[in-house]
Amino acid sequence: MNELPRPVPFTDDPDTGGFWSAAERGELAVLSCTSCAAVIHLPRPMCACGSAELDWRPTAGSGRVFSYTVVRHKMNRAFEVPYTVVLVQLEEYPDVRLTGYLPGEVAIEIDQPMLVVFESYGGKVVPNWIPQAVAPAAAPTTRQGAA
Ligand SMILES: [Zn+2]
Numbered sequence: 001m002n003e004l005p006r007p008v009p010f011t012d013d014p015d016t017g018g019f020w021s022a023a024e025r026g027e028l029a030v031l032s033c034t035s036c037a038a039v040i041h042l043p044r045p046m047c048a049c050g051s052a053e054l055d056w057r058p059t060a061g062s063g064r065v066f067s068y069t070v071v072r073h074k075m076n077r078a079f080e081v082p083y084t085v086v087l088v089q090l091e092e093y094p095d096v097r098l099t100g101y102l103p104g105e106v107a108i109e110i111d112q113p114m115l116v117v118f119e120s121y122g123g124k125v126v127p128n129w130i131p132q133a134v135a136p137a138a139a140p141t142t143r144q145g146a147a
Helices: 017-024
Strands: 029-033 054-058 062-071 083-090 097-103 113-121 124-131 142-144
Touching: 017 029, 017 054, 017 124, 097 124
Parallel strands: 113 142
Antiparallel strands: 029 054, 062 083, 062 113, 083 097, 113 124
């Protein structure tokens, strides 16, 4: 039914480009201030302390479900319904929350452990989340997503 390819992120933005570069290396990274060590999320060009000396810090790539929803009404032809959208807070930085996409209606619970995976489509590498219970024993992996 005339499906569209999944949308891809704009990865050349000066504020968020480091996030996407890290993803290409198989790392989930957060922006941090080298002066005061604060984590800056959402990424922006300057820390609240006034420093513009920022760096991307790799994380363990694990988190817990902060919230989720199941989408049953098709809003975008690139995504078959139903699908589950999760909002995951990082274990190391609970103030950092990132979304993930799971095909189908997935049994999810608040606080459920999740692991990052890296999906490749449209020429980009995009971090996504899967329940830790179904994750392979190894750490973050790269897998081929749908085109
Ligand atoms: Zn700072």
